[in-house]
Amino acid sequence: MSNWRRRPRPAKSAEEIAEITRRLKAGEAGRETYREKSLKLHGWICAKCGREFERENLHLLTVHHRDGNHNNNPPDGSNWENLCAYCHDDEHSRSLLGDYLAKED
Template sequence: MPRSFGPRRPKSVPAASQEELDNLVRLLKADKAGPENYRERSLKLHGWICAKCGREFDESNLHLLTVHHRDGNHHYNPADGSNWENLCVYCHDDEHSRMQLGDYLQKKT
């Protein structure tokens, strides 16, 4: 019997009510608005500078400035920016590797 590597057809799913569909669309729109815009909001709030090393950025290298979530929760994006800090890619990488090293040294999984 030949195998097919094409997309699988989904099993039949019962039709949702219009109210359920409206709620789903509302949730998806809210989720899309948050994560997409938190970088822009953080850049406006905290400026185009790395909070750790102090390196300043301009339009030509702004892609090297990232947003670090202080508590590690990428879904927690308060409008006041209290969970964000702008870090260059090098400091951001260092921040995460320090957490991994600490977990390793404390024998956490």
């Protein structure tokens, strides 16, 4: 068995940490997530039940990928629909139930 150990890295100074944080934030500034884009395109409303959302409960509004492919994020938002957490769960449970029932036939 090897006696090799990883050398601990020296602690970063407050200035180094601030610089790393600044660079990370600058890199994120120009990129919008597909969720942010979908909320702008489709509004803060559930496409299924029509519930409207405010900033306080916006975390309950999710983006559903219509084709099930989370990597298919066209800029026009055609593969997205905003669904509340309850409708999103319902949407996915319907496909699970459909798959289960299809196996019974």
